[in-house]
Amino acid sequence: MSMVPPLIDDDLLHAWVDNQLPAARTAEVEAALLRDPDLAARAAAWRAQNLALREGMDAWLDEPVPAKLVDAARAPARMPHWRSWAAAAAMLAVGVTLGWTGRDTMLAREGIPTTFAREAAFAHAIYTIDARRPVEVSASDTQGLVTWLTRRLGQPAHAPDLTSVGFELVGGRLLAGNEKPTALLMYENAGKQRLTLQWRKLAPGTEEAQFRYDVENGVGVFYWIDDACAYALSGSLDRRQLLAVARVAYGQIVAPDAALPTK
Amino acid sequence: MAATLPHADLIAAIPRLRRYARVLTGEVTRADDLVQDTLARGWEKRALWQAGTDLRAWLFTIMHNVFVNQRALARRDARNVSLDDDEGGAGWQVPVQATQFTRVELIETMHSVGRLPAPQREVLMLAAVEEMRYEEIASVMGIPVGTVMSRLSRARDKLRRMAGEAPAQLKMVK
Numbered sequence: 001m002s003m004v005p006p007l008i009d010d011d012l013l014h015a016w017v018d019n020q021l022p023a024a025r026t027a028e029v030e031a032a033l034l035r036d037p038d039l040a041a042r043a044a045a046w047r048a049q050n051l052a053l054r055e056g057m058d059a060w061l062d063e064p065v066p067a068k069l070v071d072a073a074r075a076p077a078r079m080p081h082w083r084s085w086a087a088a089a090a091m092l093a094v095g096v097t098l099g100w101t102g103r104d105t106m107l108a109r110e111g112i113p114t115t116f117a118r119e120a121a122f123a124h125a126i127y128t129i130d131a132r133r134p135v136e137v138s139a140s141d142t143q144g145l146v147t148w149l150t151r152r153l154g155q156p157a158h159a160p161d162l163t164s165v166g167f168e169l170v171g172g173r174l175l176a177g178n179e180k181p182t183a184l185l186m187y188e189n190a191g192k193q194r195l196t197l198q199w200r201k202l203a204p205g206t207e208e209a210q211f212r213y214d215v216e217n218g219v220g221v222f223y224w225i226d227d228a229c230a231y232a233l234s235g236s237l238d239r240r241q242l243l244a245v246a247r248v249a250y251g252q253i254v255a256p257d258a259a260l261p262t263k
Numbered sequence: 264m265a266a267t268l269p270h271a272d273l274i275a276a277i278p279r280l281r282r283y284a285r286v287l288t289g290e291v292t293r294a295d296d297l298v299q300d301t302l303a304r305g306w307e308k309r310a311l312w313q314a315g316t317d318l319r320a321w322l323f324t325i326m327h328n329v330f331v332n333q334r335a336l337a338r339r340d341a342r343n344v345s346l347d348d349d350e351g352g353a354g355w356q357v358p359v360q361a362t363q364f365t366r367v368e369l370i371e372t373m374h375s376v377g378r379l380p381a382p383q384r385e386v387l388m389l390a391a392v393e394e395m396r397y398e399e400i401a402s403v404m405g406i407p408v409g410t411v412m413s414r415l416s417r418a419r420d421k422l423r424r425m426a427g428e429a430p431a432q433l434k435m436v437k
Binding site for chain 2: 055
């Protein structure tokens with residue numbers, strides 16, 4: 001009986017090299033390796049890489065652990081991180097209180113529209129009232145949404161989890177910015193109030209700017225610049241409520257929560 | 264929800280965290296700072312760890328995110344962080360007593376890995392050295408499995424080419 005030998009694609013070969021195949025597939029690959037010297041050479045080279053990497057890097061595991069890392073593994077007695085919630089809250093408070101004179105000038109010089117807050121409030125108003133299709137990609141596919149926004153913005157995107165302040169992710173969409181696209185995520189609470197978080201990438205090297213609050217056409221907007229991205233959180237909430245949400249969003253954007261392992 | 268993290272497991276995870284950090288940052292001092300930040304963040308986020316799940320994978324995920332964020336904060340191009348230039352891999356020691364390979368071969372391999380773009384280096388290390396399943400790697404890095412596979416392909420093919428160019432050729436082993 002003659003059978004066409006199964007084609008061994010790259011993924012299968014990698015999985016064989018890394019011992020990630022079930023027995024039946026392993027046999028299939030190994031039969032192919034016997035038939036095909038080029039494939040065998042490739043597999044052997046990859047296995048050799050694995051062995052060399054392991055031999056080189058396994059030795060690192062035996063190095064003595066610095067005391068500061070042993071300390072860091074202990075439960076902290078105080079908030080250990082300079083970018084902790086407390087720091088974020090303090091930064092917010094300072095930013096809101098002082099108002100940051102001179103910032104507009106700086107922003108204008110960097111070519112960032114100081115109208116970003118106005119644009120954000122505008123987009124917020126347009127899309128949050130759209131009952132039928134407020135977002136392009138719904139929150140049912142958060143990972144897909146994040147991947148899509150990351151690709152389109154050319155910047156790692158994160159969807160902050162705002163459930164701790166009562167808001168669930170509805171989904172997201174992409175807006176045409178002046179030069180660069182703007183990402184928009186929409187959130188909703190049990191009372192059907194909606195928030196939007198919008199951000200766009202700025203020129204590299206743009207100075208960070210702390211929080212600022214504006215009201216545009218009845219929509220409250222907190223906006224800031226971090227990591228060469230301009231962010232705006234908009235909603236028809238009072239300033240204190242919006243600040244509470246902005247704190248959570250800001251904290252997660254600075255260092256997003258690690259996704260839980262999937263199993 | 265976990266009110267605390269298992270201390271003994273955390274301590275046991277440190278050497279692997281240091282290794283991963285060294286592959287990410289390409290050097291020792293910054294690597295240990297990254298481990299320290301990762302542990303601190305792990306404690307801050309301890310409520311998100313589910314007891315009984317893989318603590319290493321959880322910490323690796325945190326480390327990956329902290330690294331990506333810090334790199335963005337430092338506004339460093341990946342090229343500046345990775346090891347494209349000759350100082351690359353300076354902190355990457357190879358064992359004095361090599362067994363299956365000569366020291367030169369190991370040094371060549373480490374140097375070549377250091378010249379890979381950080382995301383490829385990261386995928387390769389997690390697959391080859393940590394022996395993580397591809398789905399786990401995807402979860403740690405927050406990318407689709409297909410991206411893991413394509414990075415792995417690119418990393419391995421580049422290493423193979425570099426080994427071909429290198430004066431001390433990486434020999435095949437059976």
